[in-house]
Structures are given as structure tokens and as C-alpha cells.
Amino acid sequence: MKIAIAGYGVEGRASLKYFRRKYPRAEFLIVDQNDIKNPADDIIVHTGTNVFSERLNDVNLVIRTPSIAPYHIHTLGKIWxxxxxxxxxxxxxxxxVTGxxxxxTVCSMIAAILRQAGKTVHTVGNIGTPGLDVLPQITPRDVVIYELSSxxxxxxxxxxxxAVxxxxxxxxxxxxxxFDEYIDAKSNICRYQQANDITIYHPTNIYSQQIALASGGEGQAYRYGIPDDFQVYVDGVYFMSQNRQVCPTDAVQLPGGYNLDNACAAMSAVAMTFPGIPLEMYYHGLRSFTGLPHRLKRVAEKSGVTYYDDSIATTPGSAIAAIGAFAQPKVLILGGHDKGGDYTALAKEIARSNMRAVILMGSNAExxxxxxxxxxxxxxxxxxxxxxxxxxxxxxxxxxxxGDVVILCPAAASFDQFASYNDRGDQFVAAVQAL
Structure with a gap:
């Protein structure tokens, strides 16, 4: 049996380790368009622009790294x-969880609530931990929170x-x-659900509804954030469910009204999975979560100006959300590697907001x-x-x-100047601290 690891980043390394253990007698090779540093010993390595179309014809199984599009892989074997x-x-x-x-943030909120309730939780996927690294340790009594990108x-x-x-x-x-291909990929989160499975989706976003209701799955679908579908919603200063108070909204330690929406999604997912969890666990779980790096994270106050790192804001919509989190005058830092987004709605939000200035960086600044x-x-x-x-x-x-706030919310990817959004955010934090 011949197995190819297509793409040798963090997940590719985890895949090689896992599948070598599962198939100890198989022949393995690594294929990547980029040069590979420190490849595994005794493994054949192929690199180059056309490697996915020219080097996989005689392979039985190709393990695809997420960032490699399936249509780039040409093989007579199985793509997995x-x-x-x-x-x-x-x-x-x-x-x-997708979106x-x-x-x-939603994955982390779910995990925080469940851990507060005494559950053994594994948070994996796009959030940073390859699932195959922890799969051997997972038991049927545990819970997995999987962040799923398109x-x-x-x-x-x-x-x-x-499915959230x-x-x-x-x-x-x-x-x-x-964009239709993007929506179709996202739809797989509920396309294969069975009758006892559940999808919880955004109450007003038409694309979320399209995924939840038109994907062909047999599961049940509910909207979070509104009272109509019996999920968690906000009423005044309380999270509510079926006209009953769950906990105060001040349990959420993150700025921005959209994080209350995120909490509604997280709490709804927990309630549908474990309906008997005591209500105080929701409060203490949310209270324990103070945010992930580079997600509208307060960095420092310098000369009366507060700086926020939202480097993960790589779309116009996420930048709009960051703007709405603050009433005071703002200096925005936008720009980077363009991903094909439309900036018109963001421009309109800038026009009507309390904006001191917009600083434009990166390759799509103009x-x-x-x-x-x-x-x-x-x-x-x-x-x-x-x-x-x-x-x-x-x-x-x-x-x-x-009295102003400075927000790094690029509304674009980082790869024109930085290794990742983490690298971009880290450089921002270092530069602020050096002021």
C-alpha cells in the first residue's frame, strides 16, 4: 500500500505520524508545493509547482491537508x-462549529462551559490542535469540539x-x-446528519440558513439568539431560554455585542448536547474564558490610547464587527493580502462611525x-x-x-507580509509595547 501526505504543515506532520502507526507496512511519501524543512527520515519527498498533479498517479491513498483544494489533486487512488x-x-x-x-471563540466558550461541568473536552481542528494527535486518547465518555473551516x-x-x-x-x-463552492463546502457540516442530530444556526444570516436547511441532512435545525426556536437569546442583561433566565450577560468577558451572539450559539449547543447541566455552570464557564489571542484582544494603553489586536479579522464583516464594539473615536488599521472580499459594506460602516482615521497597509491598501x-x-x-x-x-x-482606540482589524489575509495572522498580531503587540 502506498500512502501520500499531501501538504506537510502542522496537520500533515500529525497525519504522517498517525497513518504510519495505523499502517506500519505501508510505503509513505510526502508531496508539497513548497520546500520542506526537516522531513521525516526514510520518507520520499517530492516538491514543486505541479507535484499534486504529477506525483500521485500510483498512490493508493492521498491524505489531503486542508489548505490544498481537492481539485488540485490528481490520482487514481482515494483522496482522504x-x-x-x-x-x-x-x-x-x-x-x-463553522462560520x-x-x-x-464559540468552540472555546463551549469547552469552558463543559469543563466547568466536569466533562473531559478535546478542542481540535482549525483552532490549532490536529485531531489525529489526540484521537488515541479520546474515550466514549469525552466530548470533542471541532472547529471546521471550509x-x-x-x-x-x-x-x-x-453542528453550529x-x-x-x-x-x-x-x-x-x-462563493457557491464555499457555501457547498460549509454545507457538509450538516449534509450527512441523521434523524437524532441537530444543527444550530445564525438567526438572520441567509447563507447560514441555506446551509442548515438546504443541505439534505435529516437532522433537526434551530436558530440561536432568538426566542422562537427555544434556544438561548439575550433579553436585557440576561441570557434567556424558553422565557427562563440562564445567567447574566456580564458573564461574557469579551467586548462587542457579537460576542453575546457567540455566547448564545455556544450555550445553545451545550444545552442541546447536555440538557441537564446546572445553570450556574454556564455563568462560571463563560466567566472563565477571557478570549483567544488576536481576537479583539486588549494589548495596552499608551498615552491615553487603548490598542486592540484583532489580527484574525481577515474579512470585511469581521472588521465591521470590531468597529461596532466601540463607541469612542477609532483609528483602524486595515489591509493585507486580498481574498476577493467586497469592501463596500465596510466602507459604509466607516463613513457612519466615529472614526479618527483609517491606516491602510499591505498589498490591497489602494x-x-x-x-x-x-x-x-x-x-x-x-x-x-x-x-x-x-x-x-x-x-x-x-x-x-x-480616549481613542486603535484597532488592528485588517479585513484581509496576512500572507503578503507575514507568516500568518498570528505573526501579524504578534508584531503588532510587540510594536505597541515598544511605544
Whole structure:
């Protein structure tokens, strides 16, 4: 048997380790378009631009890394993925979470509540931990929270017991050929559900509804965030469910009204999975979660100006959400590698918001500037382009006034200048701390 690991990043390494243990007598090879540093000993390695179309014809099984589109892989063998393998072999119930933004936060909220209730929880997937790394330790009594990107869902053949579909907007159109293809990939989160499975979806987003109701699954579908479908919603200063108080909303330690929506999704997922959990566990679980790195995270206050790192905001919609989290004057830092998003709605939000200035960085700075000027010709734009993050932060510091907030919410990917959104956020934090 010949097995190829297609893509040798974090998940590719985890896949190689897992499948070598599962098939000790198989022949393995690694294929990647990029050069590979420190490949595994005694493993054949092929690299190059056309490696996925030219080196896999005689392979029995290709393990696809999420970022590699299935249509790029040409083989007579079976195309499989770590996500498919995990879903096929996991003995515990899986709560799967997808959406354009908010996935990691909702996964973490669910995990925090369940851990507070004494459950053994494994949080895996797009949030950073490869599922196959922890699969051997999972028991039927545990709970798995799986953050699922469109890349992981692309060719998924099973759906989780509980599927959570957050707000959807166009994204990754530099990889997905169309927005319809993106939606179709996302739909696999509930396409294969059975009669006792459940989908919880965003109450107003038409694409979330399209995924939940038109994917062909047999499960039940409910909207979170409104009282109509008996899920958790906000009424005043309380989270409510079926006209009963669950806990105060001040349990949520993260800024922004959208994080109350995220909490509604998380609490609804927990309630549908474990309806007997005491209500105080929701409060203490949410209270214990103070946020993930680079997700509208407060960095520091310098000279009366507060800086926030929202480097994970790689879409226009996520930047709009960050703007809405603050009433005070704002200095926004936008721009990066373009993913095909439409910045018109973001420009309109900038036009009507309390905006001190917008600093535009990265390779699509001019594109964003043109869109903003077409909607808000009086906007104070500072176009910097591809310059070091330290220069961007110094410009923000000289532009902002005491009482303002400076927000890094790029509304674009990081790969024009940075290794990842984590790298971009880390450089921002370091530059702020150096002021």
C-alpha cells in the first residue's frame, strides 16, 4: 500500500505520524508545493509547482491537508483527509462549529462551559490542535469540539452530532473558485446528519440558513439568539431560554455585542448536547474564558490610547464587527493580502462611525482606499502600503488622541507580509509595547 501526505504543515506532520502507526507496512511519501524543512527520515519527498498533479498517479491513498483544494489533486487512488479519518474513528460525540468568523471563540466558550461541568473536552481542528494527535486518547465518555473551516469541510463524508453554523460571508475566494463552492463546502457540516442530530444556526444570516436547511441532512435545525426556536437569546442583561433566565450577560468577558451572539450559539449547543447541566455552570464557564489571542484582544494603553489586536479579522464583516464594539473615536488599521472580499459594506460602516482615521497597509491598501473614497470621500485615510508593522503602529500613535482606540482589524489575509495572522498580531503587540 502506498500512502501520500499531501501538504506537510502542522496537520500533515500529525497525519504522517498517525497513518504510519495505523499502517506500519505501508510505503509513505510526502508531496508539497513548497520546500520542506526537516522531513521525516526514510520518507520520499517530492516538491514543486505541479507535484499534486504529477506525483500521485500510483498512490493508493492521498491524505489531503486542508489548505490544498481537492481539485488540485490528481490520482487514481482515494483522496482522504485527517478530518475524515477523525470523524470515522472518533468514539465520542462531536460538536462541530463553522462560520466565517467566531468559530474559535464559540468552540472555546463551549469547552469552558463543559469543563466547568466536569466533562473531559478535546478542542481540535482549525483552532490549532490536529485531531489525529489526540484521537488515541479520546474515550466514549469525552466530548470533542471541532472547529471546521471550509477547507476541512470540503470533502467531509460525515457530519457531527451537533453542528453550529455561525454567520457566513464571502471568504477564501482566492482558493474557492466561487462563493457557491464555499457555501457547498460549509454545507457538509450538516449534509450527512441523521434523524437524532441537530444543527444550530445564525438567526438572520441567509447563507447560514441555506446551509442548515438546504443541505439534505435529516437532522433537526434551530436558530440561536432568538426566542422562537427555544434556544438561548439575550433579553436585557440576561441570557434567556424558553422565557427562563440562564445567567447574566456580564458573564461574557469579551467586548462587542457579537460576542453575546457567540455566547448564545455556544450555550445553545451545550444545552442541546447536555440538557441537564446546572445553570450556574454556564455563568462560571463563560466567566472563565477571557478570549483567544488576536481576537479583539486588549494589548495596552499608551498615552491615553487603548490598542486592540484583532489580527484574525481577515474579512470585511469581521472588521465591521470590531468597529461596532466601540463607541469612542477609532483609528483602524486595515489591509493585507486580498481574498476577493467586497469592501463596500465596510466602507459604509466607516463613513457612519466615529472614526479618527483609517491606516491602510499591505498589498490591497489602494483597493480598500478606492472603495472607501467612493463611499466616504471625506474619510481621513493614511495609505502606507507594505511597510513594517512598527511604522504602522507609530503612525497610529501619532494620529490617535487620548480616549481613542486603535484597532488592528485588517479585513484581509496576512500572507503578503507575514507568516500568518498570528505573526501579524504578534508584531503588532510587540510594536505597541515598544511605544
Amino acid at each position: 483527509s485527517a478530518t475524515n479519518e477523525f470523524f470515522a474513528e472518533c468514539p465520542a460525540p462531536i460538536i462541530g 466565517t468568523k467566531g468559530k474559535g 477547507f476541512q469541510l470540503w470533502d467531509l463524508e460525515r457530519s457531527p452530532h451537533i 453554523v455561525l454567520m457566513i460571508e464571502p471568504d477564501h475566494l482566492d482558493v474557492h473558485r466561487t 483597493k480598500i482606499a478606492q472603495t472607501i473614497y467612493s463611499v466616504a470621500p471625506q474619510a481621513n485615510l493614511i495609505v502606507k502600503g507594505k511597510v513594517p508593522m512598527a511604522e504602522i503602529v507609530r503612525t497610529a500613535a501619532t494620529t490617535a488622541q487620548a
